[in-house]
Ligand SMILES: NC(=O)c1ccc[n+]([C@@H]2O[C@H](COP(=O)([O-])OP(=O)(O)OC[C@H]3O[C@@H](n4cnc5c(N)ncnc54)[C@H](O)[C@@H]3O)[C@@H](O)[C@H]2O)c1
C-alpha cells in the first residue's frame with residue numbers, strides 16, 4: 328500500500344540558495360533532521376533530477392519552480408520561500424497539486440528600506456561616481472549636481488510593507504513623501520497619495536519602486552514614464568527587475584534626463600555567483616548596481632530562516648496553512664487527544680465534503696473535530712477522528728474521492 332504519511336526522519340528536506348542556519352536549527356528542534364542544504368539555486372533540469380524524493384523544499388528568489396518541476400515532485404507537500412517574493416513559483420500549479428507555499432512577508436522589510444534610504448543620499452550627492460573617480464586616483468571637489476535630501480520630494484510606487492517603512496524614515500529626514508498605490512492606503516505621517524503614477528512621476532525628485540512582479544507591473548516604468556519624470560531626478564528599483572525597462576533607463580541616464588539610479592534587481596539576473604552579469608547599465612556614471620541584496624542582511628536572513636521553517640513545521644506537524652500564499656488559511660489547534668488527523672485538499676465542487684464524511688461514517692468512526700476553509704476553487708478540510716483507525720486505508724479511500732488533490736494523515740509520532 329502507498330505510504331500516505333511518514334515519520335519525521337523519513338521526511339526529506341532540501342534547502343537551496345544558502346538559507347540561514349536558523350532554518351536548520353529550527354527544523355532540527357522540531358524533529359526534522361533529514362535536511363540537505365545547498366549554497367546555490369538549481370536550474371530546471373537539476374530540479375527535475377532531484378525533486379522526486381523531496382517532501383519539503385526551501386528556496387529563495389533565484390530558484391524557479393515551474394509547473395513542470397512541481398508536477399514531477401510526486402512527494403512534495405510544501406514549499407517555503409525564504410524571502411518575500413513568491414513570483415518565482417508557479418503558485419497556481421502548486422495549488423492545483425495541493426501544495427501550499429509559504430514565505431516571510433516582512434522579515435527583510437527593514438533591510439530593504441534602509442538600503443533605499445542610504446541610496447537616496449548617495450544618489451543625490453553623486454557619491455558613486457565621485458568615489459569611483461577617487462579610487463582611480465582622480466580628484467574633483469565640486470558641489471555640482473549635489474543636493475541635500477531635506478525638502479526634496481520622494482515618490483514611492485507601491486505603499487506596502489517596504490514602501491511605508493521608507494516613507495516614515497524619509498519623512499524623519501525632512502523629505503516630502505508622495506505615494507501611488509492601486510489600493511487605497513492609509514497615509515502615514517504627512518505622506519500624501521497621488522491619484523496616478525503620472526502625477527507621482529511629475530512631482531518627485533527621487534522615485535522608488537516597491538511593487539510586486541505582476542502582469543500589471545511588468546514594464547511599468549518604460550520610456551514614457553522615465554521621460555515623464557523631472558529632469559535631473561533619480562530612480563531606485565529594489566522591487567523586481569521586470570518592472571523597469573532597462574534600455575529606456577540607460578538611455579535617459581546617458582542623455583542626463585536622469586542624474587542617477589540605484590538598481591538592485593534586474594530582468595535577467597545571473598543564476599549563480601560565477602555567471603557574468605550583463606546589463607546596459609554597466610559602466611554608467613552615478614548608477615549604483617547591487618546584486619539583488621536588498622534583503623541580504625544577517626538580521627533579515629536569520630529572521631527569515633526561523634519564520635519560514637516554523638511555518639513548514641506547523642504545516643507538517645499540524646496541518647496549519649496560516650501564512651500560505653496560495654491556499655485557504657486554516658489555523659489549527661493540536662490534534663484532539665486520542666484522535667488521528669486527516670488532511671484533505673480538493674477542488675471546491677459540490678458533494679466532496681459529504682463523500683469525505685461518508686468515508687468516516689461508513690467505518691463507524693466518530694469525527695471529534697472538523698475544520699474547513701474554501702476559496703472559489705480550492706477546499707481544505709481537516710478531520711480529527713476518535714479511537715482506533717487504519718490510517719493508511721482511510722487515507723487511501725479519501726484519495727479516491729473525485730476532485731481530491733491531496734490526502735494524508737499526520738503520522739502518529741507527530742501527535
Ligand atoms: N531587493 C530585494 O532583495 C527585495 C527584498 C524584499 C522584497 N523585495 C520586493 O519588494 C516588493 C515589495 O515588497 P513589499 O513587502 O513592500 O510588498 P507589499 O505586498 O507589502 O507591497 C506592495 C504594494 O504594491 C502595491 N501594488 C501592487 N500593484 C501595484 C501597481 N500596479 N501599482 C501601484 N501599486 C501596486 C500593492 O497594493 C501593495 O501595497 C516585492 O516585489 C518584493 O518581492 C525585494
Ligand SMILES: O=C(O)[C@H](O)COP(=O)(O)O
Pocket residue numbers: 387388389409410411412413435619620622623
Ligand atoms: O523577495 C525577496 O524577499 C527578495 O527579493 C530577496 O530575495 P532573496 O532571498 O533571493 O535575496
